[in-house]
Every structure is written in structure tokens, then in C-alpha cells.
Amino acid sequence: MANTALIVGASGIVGNNLAHHLLAKGWHVHGLARRPPTDIHGLQPVSADLLDPAALKTALAKIRPSHVFLSTWMRQPTEAENIRVNGTMVRNVLDAVSPGASVQHVALVTGLKHYLGPFEAYGKGTMPPTPFREEQGRLDVENFYYAQEDEWNGLTDMTDARVLARHLTWAATTEAARNQAFNIVNGDVFRWSWMWQRIADWFGVKPAAFGGEGVPLETQLADAASIWSDIAGKYNLVERDLKVLASPWHTDADLGRPIEVVTDMSKSRKLGFLDYQATDDSFTDLFKRLKDARIIP
Numbered sequence: 001m002a003n004t005a006l007i008v009g010a011s012g013i014v015g016n017n018l019a020h021h022l023l024a025k026g027w028h029v030h031g032l033a034r035r036p037p038t039d040i041h042g043l044q045p046v047s048a049d050l051l052d053p054a055a056l057k058t059a060l061a062k063i064r065p066s067h068v069f070l071s072t073w074m075r076q077p078t079e080a081e082n083i084r085v086n087g088t089m090v091r092n093v094l095d096a097v098s099p100g101a102s103v104q105h106v107a108l109v110t111g112l113k114h115y116l117g118p119f120e121a122y123g124k125g126t127m128p129p130t131p132f133r134e135e136q137g138r139l140d141v142e143n144f145y146y147a148q149e150d151e152w153n154g155l156t157d158m159t160d161a162r163v164l165a166r167h168l169t170w171a172a173t174t175e176a177a178r179n180q181a182f183n184i185v186n187g188d189v190f191r192w193s194w195m196w197q198r199i200a201d202w203f204g205v206k207p208a209a210f211g212g213e214g215v216p217l218e219t220q221l222a223d224a225a226s227i228w229s230d231i232a233g234k235y236n237l238v239e240r241d242l243k244v245l246a247s248p249w250h251t252d253a254d255l256g257r258p259i260e261v262v263t264d265m266s267k268s269r270k271l272g273f274l275d276y277q278a279t280d281d282s283f284t285d286l287f288k289r290l291k292d293a294r295i296i297p
């Protein structure tokens with residue numbers, strides 16, 4: 001019998017890619033969100049708010065997933081609130097699917113905050129050794145400190161959501177991967193000083209020289225809402241609201257990390273997951289997809 005997935009956060013970056021991947025592999029896929037996608041062929045949309053346990057139970061009452069993929073989060077003003085709200089969301093899903101007794105596998109997608117600390121303390125305090133390995137414990141850091149310079153020439157890596165989709169599927173169907181935590185990255189490393197040039201080349205623009213100090217995107221985009229709206233109008237793009245498309249605070253946190261960030265994939269590889277994705281191709285493939293979808297000109 002085909003596997004049945006419940007993707008929680010199916011309209012998000014991770015969930016959307018996973019839905020396409022599982023459907024292509026012949027899975028039955030239910031996609032949950034407050035506004036679940038309706039444009040993914042074969043996906044069964046489930047509309048529910050994870051913070052409304054009664055409505056969630058009703059929405060999931062007839063669904064018997066064999067695999068649950070939790071790829072959702074809601075940003076809160078403080079880490080204490082993040083813990084409360086995001087913890088409640090996971091608990092509510094598990095409470096809602098438990099009575100059906102159908103679930104064989106639950107995957108929880110987290111991120112580098114596991115190693116670097118929460119956003120309000122991202123990269124501050126005693127930094128863990130890199131490459132990050134799954135056996136590393138949790139950090140005890142309290143404050144966010146914003147440091148930029150090292151990142152320009154710092155080594156880093158990235159996760160293409162398509163690789164993550166393939167890894168989640170592999171881990172869901174591989175006995176040796178049961179009940180394990182895994183890092184998931186593309187498998188290459190790069191420096192932004194190298195990548196910016198390639199991104200600029202794709203767009204046919206000249207990258208600005210690095211002046212020795214970071215320039216936060218949040219400041220750069222502070223007045224950009226109306227500029228973007230005009231661009232979207234001019235090129236007939238689907239989204240005129242810049243806030244829906246970009247989260248500069250997140251980009252600033254990722255590009256402002258005070259240490260090199262490289263993540264070890266040996267654990268997955270030893271267990272047989274050998275997938276690899278060149279990150280410059282991840283960017284250009286994504287730009288093509290965004291262009292085709294009329295999200296960027």
C-alpha cells in the first residue's frame with residue numbers, strides 16, 4: 001500500500017518541496033496549513049490552525065497518515081514565546097493524529113538554531129566547533145549579537161529544500177534511520193565572496209564591493225515596499241507585497257553569523273544517503289522557478 005503523508009506546513013518552503021517530491025514518488029499526500037496550497041496536483045489540502053486544537057482534531061479526524069512531516073514554525077517576539085507557541089503546535093498535531101494509531105514515522109524539521117542558538121541569541125556565547133555534528137548537545141546562550149565581517153570570507157553551506165525533501169523521504173523509509181536526528185545540507189561548501197559574483201552574473205549586474213562592514217538587509221529594504229510594488233506592477237508579478245516575499249531579519253541573521261558555519265553530513269552518508277546538490281545551481285534553479293512563477297521579473 002502506498003505511504004500516506006501528512007505534511008504540516010505544506011505551503012511553506014520545506015513543505016511545498018516535500019509535497020511535490022512525495023507526490024512524484026506515488027505517495028498519498030495531505031497538506032495542512034491555515035491556507036493550504038490548492039495548486040499542487042494530487043495534494044489533499046487540509047485547512048486548520050495548529051493553535052486551535054479542537055478544529056485541528058476535526059480537520060484530521062478522517063486522515064490516517066503513516067508518516068507525519070512537521071515543517072512549520074511561527075516566529076514570536078521572544079524565545080520564551082517561541083518555545084510556548086511552537087511547542088504547542090507540535091503537541092496539538094500529535095494529539096490529533098494519535099487516536100488513529102496509524103503513524104509509523106514523525107519527522108520534525110528544525111534548523112541551525114539548534115547549534116547556533118535562538119534568533120535573539122543567534123551566534124552569541126561560546127560557539128560550537130564546526131562542522132556541526134548531530135551528537136552535539138544544545139547551546140546555553142541568551143543574547144543575540146550581530147557580527148558581520150567574518151562571514152564575507154567565512155566558509156558556509158546551505159540546504160536546498162529539494163535535497164531536504166529527498167532526505168525526509170529517505171529517512172521515512174529507511175530502517176536504519178528510524179528515530180534519529182540528522183543534519184541535512186547540500187554537501188558542498190562555499191564562501192559568499194565567491195557566491196555573490198555568481199548570483200550577480202545570473203542577474204547580469206555587478207556585485208557591490210565589500211566595504212569591510214556588513215550592511216544589514218533590513219536597513220537596506222526599510223523603504224523598499226513601494227519600490228517593489230511598482231516593480232511588481234510594471235512586470236505584472238503575482239505578489240506586490242514585499243513582506244510576503246522577503247524576511248530581511250532572517251537573511252541578516254544568517255549572513256551575520258560570527259563563525260564559519262559548516263555542517264557535517266557523515267552520519268547520513270554512512271547510512272546510505274549520498275545525495276548532493278551544488279549550491280550555485282540551487283540558487284540559479286530557484287531564480288528560474290521564481291521567474292517562471294512570475295514572482296521576480
Ligand SMILES: NC(=O)c1ccc[n+]([C@@H]2O[C@H](COP(=O)([O-])OP(=O)(O)OC[C@H]3O[C@@H](n4cnc5c(N)ncnc54)[C@H](OP(=O)(O)O)[C@@H]3O)[C@@H](O)[C@H]2O)c1
Nearest residue numbers: 009010011012013014033034035049050071072109110111
Ligand atoms: N526556510 C529556511 O531557510 C529554514 C532554515 C532552517 C530551518 N528551517 C526550519 O524548517 C521548518 C519549516 O520552515 P519553512 O521555512 O518551510 O517555513 P515557512 O515557509 O514559513 O512555512 C510555514 C508553514 O507553516 C504553516 N503554518 C504556520 N503557522 C501555522 C498555523 N498556526 N497553523 C497551521 N499552519 C501554519 C504556513 O502556512 P499558513 O501560513 O497558510 O498557515 C506554512 O505552510 C521550520 O522549523 C524552520 O525553522 C527553515
